[in-house]
Amino acid sequence: MDSDCIFCKIVRGEVPSTKVYEDGDVVAFMDIGPVVKGHTLVIPKLHYDPLMNVPEDLLQKLILVVQKIAMAQVSGLKADGVNVTQANGELAGQVVPHVHFHVIPRYKGDKHSWSCKADKYDTIEEMGGYASRINAAMREL
Numbered sequence: 001m002d003s004d005c006i007f008c009k010i011v012r013g014e015v016p017s018t019k020v021y022e023d024g025d026v027v028a029f030m031d032i033g034p035v036v037k038g039h040t041l042v043i044p045k046l047h048y049d050p051l052m053n054v055p056e057d058l059l060q061k062l063i064l065v066v067q068k069i070a071m072a073q074v075s076g077l078k079a080d081g082v083n084v085t086q087a088n089g090e091l092a093g094q095v096v097p098h099v100h101f102h103v104i105p106r107y108k109g110d111k112h113s114w115s116c117k118a119d120k121y122d123t124i125e126e127m128g129g130y131a132s133r134i135n136a137a138m139r140e141l
């Protein structure tokens, strides 16, 4: 637990939240600044950050709750689609440094839009080089 962390405070009940799910390891609650209404955050009760530091068994529990929330947004909120996003590091847009998944219901005509603009590789070999470096690093993990 991190005494200054806003999400740890939510877990401890020191900051109010609107919870949609809770078990021994995981909490899901409404994002106070919803990108689209129904936007839900899924976090571990223990303070881990970033994603790369989350133990495997806990990550499995988190992603299963993410899946259930997504399913419930489709069946319960009649979402036409769902975005699952997750940021690591300020540079990546992370504001709260306690690992969390955003689960965002999407609707035809909703006001949310991704501003991602696709870059491109100069050559197929350049792309292969990135793939090789990731693959080599994965074998060292």
Ligand code: AMP
Residues within 6 Å of the ligand: 006, 015, 017, 030, 031, 032, 033, 034, 041, 086, 087, 093, 094, 095, 096, 097
């Ligand atoms: P990120 O930019 O990925 O770190 O996302 C942090 C998210 O936490 C934002 O979408 C905020 O709206 C949300 N947030 C921050 N404080 C609270 C809070 N007290 N209760 C609910 N959501 C929060």
Ligand code: ZN
Residues within 6 Å of the ligand: 001, 002, 005, 006, 007, 008, 009, 046, 047, 048, 097, 098
């Ligand atoms: Zn925390």
